[in-house]
Amino acid sequence: MTQLRDSARAPHRRPLDRAPDWLVGREAQTDARELRLLVVLTVALAACVWRFPDAVPLGSLVVPLLLAGFLLSPRRLPWFVVFVLVLVAVLALRLTTDDIDERDTLANARALVVVLVAGIVLWLSRRRARLGVGGALGESMLVDLRDRILGQGRIPELPEAWYAETALRSAGGSPFAGDFVVTALPRRSGRFEVAVVDVSGKGEAAGTRALLLSGALGGLLGALPPADFLPAANDYLVRQGWEEGFATAIHLSLDLGTGEFEVRSAGHPPAVQRIAGSGRWVAFDDPGPALGLFDDPVFPGATGRLRSGDAMLLYTDGMVERRRRDIGLGIDQLLGRAEDLLRGDVTGGAARLVEQVGARDDDRALLLVHRR
Structure with a gap:
């Protein structure tokens, strides 16, 4: 009975191998907010490429990829990269005409550059996955x-x-x-x-x-x-x-x-x-x-x-x-x-x-x- 009473009075202790809930929640909220901002930026750039292909090149989608490599956690980054590559594929089909010309060759080259950058970002993310946090948070x-x-x-x-x-x-x-x-x-x-x-x-x-x-x-x-x-x-x-x-x-x-x-x-x-x-x-x-x-x-x-x-x-x-x-x-x-x-x-x-x-x-x- 004495042990039961002592246990009842003892404060609840958090396991030592877990981070505080408030810290985990704050990091998750920050990661989700950054993901939303990157999705909005990517969609805006894709819309500009679709509407004004001569003014906004397809290679501009490299920008959100690079930002994602610094900001997103290894858990969210691969899905965002897939999302960007799907948009790149759609835009590449949109910019390709029936007759192969210099414009089509340039668009395909830019699409290939985006794919290569995506591969590099994923490779770097895989190396950081051992730490379990995104680039900016890991550096901090x-x-x-x-x-x-x-x-x-x-x-x-x-x-x-x-x-x-x-x-x-x-x-x-x-x-x-x-x-x-x-x-x-x-x-x-x-x-x-x-x-x-x-x-x-x-x-x-x-x-x-x-x-x-x-x-x-x-x-x-x-x-x-x-x-x-x-x-x-x-x-x-x-x-x-x-x-x-x-x-x-x-x-x-x-x-x-x-x-x-x-x-x-x-x-x-x-x-x-x-x-x-x-x-x-x-x-x-x-x-x-x-x-x-x-x-x-x-x-x-x-x-x-x-x-x-x-x-x-x-x-x-x-x-x-x-x-x-x-x-x-x-x-x-x-x-x-x-x-x-x-x-x-x-x-x-x-x-x-x-x-x-x-x-x-x-x-x-x-x-x-x-x-x-």
């Missing part, structure tokens, strides 16, 4: 995913004594990259949590794995004690079973009250701290293995403290690695540019460092933390 979904991965790395509002900035650049200038940053400011913890991650591969090839991994790591960051974050991330990658399933990462957990921090690395280039009093740079180079390669790895941690004027840099290998050059030389170059930068106003410094340092054919990411 990718844009939304891109914005979400970038949103994971937005710096939360920090106390006035602290400044932090991230900068990302991908190989080839694409907004999708294998490098990303996730940040968190857990409530009532007084700590700033941030991880800089480099997924195997680069550019668009690593972008899909980065999208999935950023969501998982964004949920773990701040929800676990600092020492447990990288082991949990490693367990997640091992479970995925990706052929190129490894990633490197570095995790910083910073106490915003005292400036004390913990930093742990998983096969990643070392974090570096600038000590303002002496002007020295200290590297924390004691990494554990890359994520996703081994079960139950150990990630050694280093501790320290950021005092007034100190700064810390976390970055990916694209900032310091180049072909036929030792990574140590790349780190020296990065620190030399950063030294010049930190002598003045550090605002926008991460973006300037990413532009000036690193390999253009590799993804680059950098985090700058400065205590004023």
Whole structure:
């Protein structure tokens, strides 16, 4: 009886594998409205071709076909293409006379072009059918995913004594990259949590794995004690079973009250701290293995403290690695540019460092933390 009463009081939950009804309904309404508009446009063009064949060519029916390829869902698009081809056949018969002349040859050629375009539109639609949405909606979904991965790395509002900035650049200038940053400011913890991650591969090839991994790591960051974050991330990658399933990462957990921090690395280039009093740079180079390669790895941690004027840099290998050059030389170059930068106003410094340092054919990411 207790279980029955608890079930009765429990709110109805929607299955996790279904989209909300309101979202499905809105997409269906939009698709139906666009289909009606395209049918009206096609009929209007067909009427103009029928009535004024010399002024409106038969090839003008290519326009609604191309629009349909961008706007309609894969479920509705084939029927619309059939509708257009029927109109093309009717119009071709209307324009053909008993005596074959140059006008008839031109009309048949235009009809053939429409048929070829229809075939291309259907072929593209078949490729998009795996996604289950039309071209415009599919692109908007990718844009939304891109914005979400970038949103994971937005710096939360920090106390006035602290400044932090991230900068990302991908190989080839694409907004999708294998490098990303996730940040968190857990409530009532007084700590700033941030991880800089480099997924195997680069550019668009690593972008899909980065999208999935950023969501998982964004949920773990701040929800676990600092020492447990990288082991949990490693367990997640091992479970995925990706052929190129490894990633490197570095995790910083910073106490915003005292400036004390913990930093742990998983096969990643070392974090570096600038000590303002002496002007020295200290590297924390004691990494554990890359994520996703081994079960139950150990990630050694280093501790320290950021005092007034100190700064810390976390970055990916694209900032310091180049072909036929030792990574140590790349780190020296990065620190030399950063030294010049930190002598003045550090605002926008991460973006300037990413532009000036690193390999253009590799993804680059950098985090700058400065205590004023």
